[in-house]
Amino acid sequence: xxxxxHYSLPLLSFLLYAASRSGNQLNLIxxxxxxxxxxxxxxxxxxxxxxxxxxxxxxxxxxVTGRKEFQTKSLKFFFTMEESLSQCKSEILLLSSVLPxxxxxxQLLRNAMLLKFRFVIIDRTPFLxxxxxxxxxxxxxxxxxYKAKYPAWFLNxxxxxxxxxxxxxxxxxFESWESWDLADTKAQSMAFLFIRKSND
Numbered sequence: 725x726x727x728x729x730h731y732s733l734p735l736l737s738f739l740l741y742a743a744s745r746s747g748n749q750l751n752l753i754x755x756x757x758x759x760x761x762x763x764x765x766x767x768x769x770x771x772x773x774x775x776x777x778x779x780x781x782x783x784x785x786x787x788v789t790g791r792k793e794f795q796t797k798s799l800k801f802f803f804t805m806e807e808s809l810s811q812c813k814s815e816i817l818l819l820s821s822v823l824p825x826x827x828x829x830x831q832l833l834r835n836a837m838l839l840k841f842r843f844v845i846i847d848r849t850p851f852l853x854x855x856x857x858x859x860x861x862x863x864x865x866x867x868x869x870y871k872a873k874y875p876a877w878f879l880n881x882x883x884x885x886x887x888x889x890x891x892x893x894x895x896x897x898f899e900s901w902e903s904w905d906l907a908d909t910k911a912q913s914m915a916f917l918f919i920r921k922s923n924d
Contacts (some may be wrong), residue, residue: 726865731765732807732847732848732900732901732915733898734819734847734898734915735762735766735818735820735845735847735848735915736766736769737886738843738845738847738896738915738917739766739769739770739816739845740769740770741917742815742816742842742843742917743745743770743773744787745843745851746815746816746842747774748773748774748775749773749774749775750770750773750775750776750777750778750816751775751812751813751814751815751816752777752778752779752814752815752816752817752818753779753780753781753805753808753809753810753814753815753816753818753841754779754780754781754818754820754833754882754912755781755782755805755818755819755822755836756781756782756819756820756821756822756825756826757778757781757782757818757820758782758786759780759788759789759790759793759794759801759805760778760780760794762782762818762820762890763778763799764799771798775794776797776798777800777812777814778798778799778800779801779802779806779808779811779812779814780799780800780801780802781801781803781804781808781856781902782801782802782803782804783863785800787801787802787803790797791861797827800812802828805817805835805836805839806839809839814841814865815841815842815843815906816841816842816843816844816845817839817841817843817845818845818847819832819844819845819846819847819849820845820846820847820848821847821848821849821894822841822849822876823849823877823879824848824849824850824863824876824879825874825875825876825877826877827875829877829879830877830887833887833888836889840920842920843917843918843920843921844892844916844917844918844920845915845916845917845918846915846916846917846918847900847915848900848902848913848915849879849900849913849914849915849916850876850877850879850902850904850911850913850914851876851878851879851880851881851884851911851912851913852878852879852880852881852906852909852910852911852916853909853911854908854909854910855880855882856880856908856909857880858878858879858880858883859877859878859906860875860876861874861875861876861877861878862874862875862876863875877909878904878906878911879924880893881914888916888918889918890918891920891921892915892918892921893918893919893920893921894917894918894919895917895919896916896919897914897915897916897917898914898915899912899913899914899915900915901910901913
């Protein structure tokens with residue numbers, strides 16, 4: 725447990741903006757949202773909305789535990805985006821600190837584009853400061869949190885933006901609070917709000 729909430733203000737501003745453009749409704753898919761940490765972190769700022777549906781896509785053990793212990797009227801758990809969309813039409817896709825841990829981040833983004841979300845929010849995602857190719861690294865979790873190692877991507881920002889802007893307009897970007905010193909360059913965590921160019 726962490727002693728205090730560490731808000732991502734870019735994410736919160738994106739959520740409230742998207743809700744204001746959607747009739748004071750937040751119908752959202754949080755891909756890789758664990759057991760709802762981001763939902764609970766921001767709940768005090770969004771619970772007043774006329775409609776609040778926060779749908780998490782996760783691995784099987786998270787979904788099973790989430791449905792048993794954490795599911796509410798507003799917070800639900802699903803195995804796939806398609807399953808979630810069959811029960812609730814979500815206009816917003818949230819990818820918060822998840823793209824680095826996907827084997828093929830661009831395949832996930834391609835799949836999301838096919839589902840035609842109106843808004844795509846990227847938060848806490850590291851991008852290389854220099855124009856180097858995407859880089860796969862090993863992340864070591866600090867023991868104070870828990871003992872683990874993960875493969876983790878650092879993405880090329882220009883490549884990422886070119887890819888996204890085929891289907892989406894970049895509405896706004898911010899630097900998030902995390903940064904890294906790598907052997908030959910730096911990396912900065914970023915937040916982006918993309919809006920689909922057409923709603924067909």
